[in-house]
Amino acid sequence: xxxxxxxxxxxxxxxxxxxxxxxxxxxxxxxxxxxxxxxxxxxxxxxxxxxxxxxxxxxxxxxxxxxxxxxxxxxxxxxxxxxxxxxxxxxxxxxxxxxxxxxxxxxxxxxxxxxxxxxxxxxxxxxxxxxxxxxxxxxxxxxxxxxxxxxxxxxxxxxxxxxxxxxxxxxxxxxxxxxxxxxxxxxxxxxxxxxxxxxxxxxxxxxxxxxxxxxxxxxxxxxxxxxxxxxxxxxxxxxxxxxxxxxxxxxxxxxxxxxxxxxxxxxxxxxxxxxxxxxxxxxxxxxxxxxxxxxxxxxxxxxxxxxxxxxxxxx
Amino acid sequence: xxxxxxxxxxxxxxxxxxxxxxxxxxxxxxxxxxxxxxxxxxxxxxxxxxxxxxxxxxxxxxxxxxxxxxxxxxxxxxxxxxxxxxxxxxxxxxxxxxxxxxxxxxxxxxxxxxxxxxxxxxxxxxxxxxxxxxxxxxxxxxxxxxxxxxxxxxxxxxxxxxxxxxxxxxxxxxxxxxxxxxxxxxxxxxxxxxxxxxxxxxxxxxxxxxxxxxxxxxxxxxxxxxxxxxxxxxxxxxxxxxxxxxxxxxxxxxxxxxxxxxxxxxxxxxxxxxxxxxxxxxxxxxxxxxxxxxxxxxxxxxxxxxxxxxxxxxx
Numbered sequence: 001x002x003x004x005x006x007x008x009x010x011x012x013x014x015x016x017x018x019x020x021x022x023x024x025x026x027x028x029x030x031x032x033x034x035x036x037x038x039x040x041x042x043x044x045x046x047x048x049x050x051x052x053x054x055x056x057x058x059x060x061x062x063x064x065x066x067x068x069x070x071x072x073x074x075x076x077x078x079x080x081x082x083x084x085x086x087x088x089x090x091x092x093x094x095x096x097x098x099x100x101x102x103x104x105x106x107x108x109x110x111x112x113x114x115x116x117x118x119x120x121x122x123x124x125x126x127x128x129x130x131x132x133x134x135x136x137x138x139x140x141x142x143x144x145x146x147x148x149x150x151x152x153x154x155x156x157x158x159x160x161x162x163x164x165x166x167x168x169x170x171x172x173x174x175x176x177x178x179x180x181x182x183x184x185x186x187x188x189x190x191x192x193x194x195x196x197x198x199x200x201x202x203x204x205x206x207x208x209x210x211x212x213x214x215x216x217x218x219x220x221x222x223x224x225x226x227x228x229x230x231x232x233x234x235x236x237x238x239x240x241x242x243x244x245x246x247x248x249x250x251x252x253x254x255x256x257x258x259x260x261x262x263x264x265x266x267x268x269x270x271x272x273x274x275x276x277x278x279x280x281x282x283x284x285x286x287x288x289x290x291x292x293x294x295x296x297x298x299x300x301x302x303x304x305x306x307x308x309x310x311x312x313x314x315x
Numbered sequence: 316x317x318x319x320x321x322x323x324x325x326x327x328x329x330x331x332x333x334x335x336x337x338x339x340x341x342x343x344x345x346x347x348x349x350x351x352x353x354x355x356x357x358x359x360x361x362x363x364x365x366x367x368x369x370x371x372x373x374x375x376x377x378x379x380x381x382x383x384x385x386x387x388x389x390x391x392x393x394x395x396x397x398x399x400x401x402x403x404x405x406x407x408x409x410x411x412x413x414x415x416x417x418x419x420x421x422x423x424x425x426x427x428x429x430x431x432x433x434x435x436x437x438x439x440x441x442x443x444x445x446x447x448x449x450x451x452x453x454x455x456x457x458x459x460x461x462x463x464x465x466x467x468x469x470x471x472x473x474x475x476x477x478x479x480x481x482x483x484x485x486x487x488x489x490x491x492x493x494x495x496x497x498x499x500x501x502x503x504x505x506x507x508x509x510x511x512x513x514x515x516x517x518x519x520x521x522x523x524x525x526x527x528x529x530x531x532x533x534x535x536x537x538x539x540x541x542x543x544x545x546x547x548x549x550x551x552x553x554x555x556x557x558x559x560x561x562x563x564x565x566x567x568x569x570x571x572x573x574x575x576x577x578x579x580x581x582x583x584x585x586x587x588x589x590x591x592x593x594x595x596x597x598x599x600x601x602x603x604x605x606x607x608x609x610x611x612x613x614x615x616x617x618x619x620x621x622x623x624x625x626x627x628x629x630x
Contacts, residue, residue: 022337266625273358273589306588310581311630
């Protein structure tokens with residue numbers, strides 16, 4: 001049970017280490033949608049993504065309670081950087097299991113935070129085996145990317161700030177976040193339930209990794225029919241934990257194609273002059289696709305991250 | 316003579332129409348330079364560039380004093396959009412003479428502000444002839460991109476905000492701006508002279524359009540030895556007016572190669588997650604190239620604009 005007090009404590013704990021990221025608006029995009037959009041810019045967060053929040057909240061508690069001698073996780077993306085960054089803040093060694101196929105630029109970023117990288121084959125089995133091996137060898141504590149209450153409570157602080165800064169005088173009608181493993185979405189829906197109960201929380205999901213919408217409907221953790229999307233941060237399945245929270249507090253999941261994701265990403269780059277990664281563009285793509293659902297509304301959107309390989313842009 | 320009072324009046328005049336753009340900092344870039352950099356983000360300005368300031372200050376006065384029935388200028392870049400935008404604010408027709416080779420995306424932007432485009436051959440002579448023709452035909456008033464005290468006073472307000480927000484408690488050691496025709500640089504050096512007289516103003520100029528450094532040394536308006544640079548906003552020569560102000564108030568001009576410009580642009584995109592255009596990266600490129608000159612300093616940098624063609628990126 002992640003209470004409001006738990007999320008408040010998480011926020012107090014991580015506040016000295018994170019940016020209170022700005023909330024931006026854009027007239028052109030508002031005009032195009034016919035709604036008032038408020039973008040919470042976690043692309044400006046430490047490590048370039050909201051993942052710093054969950055990683056810090058978990059790692060700071062591991063250090064505080066002396067739960068282990070080191071931190072480990074497996075990730076090819078922003079969570080790897082987040083855990084490496086958080087471990088450095090508390091002076092603990094971090095062992096990050098990364099698929100050998102992960103981009104060199106991401107490996108470099110993790111190494112720059114002083115973490116050790118353990119390369120493995122690019123399969124979930126190999127990644128989990130790599131982590132088990134690290135734990136046996138080093139006594140490290142696993143900080144899972146999303147199946148962890150402390151991580152979820154940390155991710156919840158992004159929407160907490162958004163609501164505190166722009167949703168108290170006049171509530172949001174809707175808040176949107178993308179869904180991959182569901183850590184951010186769980187946290188977002190929980191804190192919105194606590195602080196702004198009349199606000200609907202809606203998720204955006206890529207058509208090419210459409211597991212969450214199936215799981216949301218069936219009530220069981222389902223796999224996606226196929227995985228093929230530019231939104232590389234959203235390929236993961238939900239866990240029992242995140243599915244339960246999402247079924248309880250999320251109103252709907254909307255899916256979008258890669259074409260729609262790229263168009264939304266380009267719109268933000270061109271009009272807002274900020275860099276967001278493809279996964280980050282999924283909620284805006286859903287709003288652009290389903291304008292009627294949001295007409296005249298006050299809508300919060302969590303822009304999740306800005307880590308893109310500039311050598312491999314989709315336009 | 317552009318007095319401090321003139322610049323303050325300009326600021327009061329344009330304030331309702333512009334954004335007070337944020338000033339961003341970045342630890343990684345600071346570490347790399349060994350100085351404390353403060354980036355004034357005019358890439359977030361209306362029309363995506365500082366040019367909105369000068370265009371507004373001129374056009375608002377033309378309207379107020381009923382100097383003519385319409386506005387005209389020649390520009391293939393951000394000044395075209397700025398004048399079109401400003402004319403729309405006062406409900407005046409705008410006739411923008413643009414080379415027929417200007418990118419379609421820029422023509423569309425100008426048209427979206429309701430301005431008429433007059434296409435001409437891509438030479439300075441043809442552009443000036445086009446403007447003369449518009450003036451005869453329509454009674455329009457020319458708002459020159461930089462050779463105009465009202466435009467210069469408007470551009471000065473960017474550095475004014477930067478100094479007001481971050482340079483009063485502890486002065487900047489240096490403020491940098493790029494130099495093309497010299498409107499921004501003149502205004503920046505003037506207002507810095509008035510508000511923060513101990514601060515040095517330094518310009519960055521592309522090696523492939525190195526007219527200002529020659530003019531700065533000789534005291535005459537010189538042409539560049541050759542024009543070949545990715546910084547398409549900085550290809551223009553100075554005018555007598557801007558040269559005089561720059562000789563009086565600017566400490567130095569540093570030149571950088573296109574390779575250095577692209578590297579600085581990429582650094583800002585990757586680390587700050589914001590979109591800047593090549594011309595805009597020139598001052599940072601100069602700081603990165605001449606770190607020793609800025610070591611330990613408090614340095615203000617005007618990021619001038621963010622209008623790039625995403626289909627033609629240099630990386």
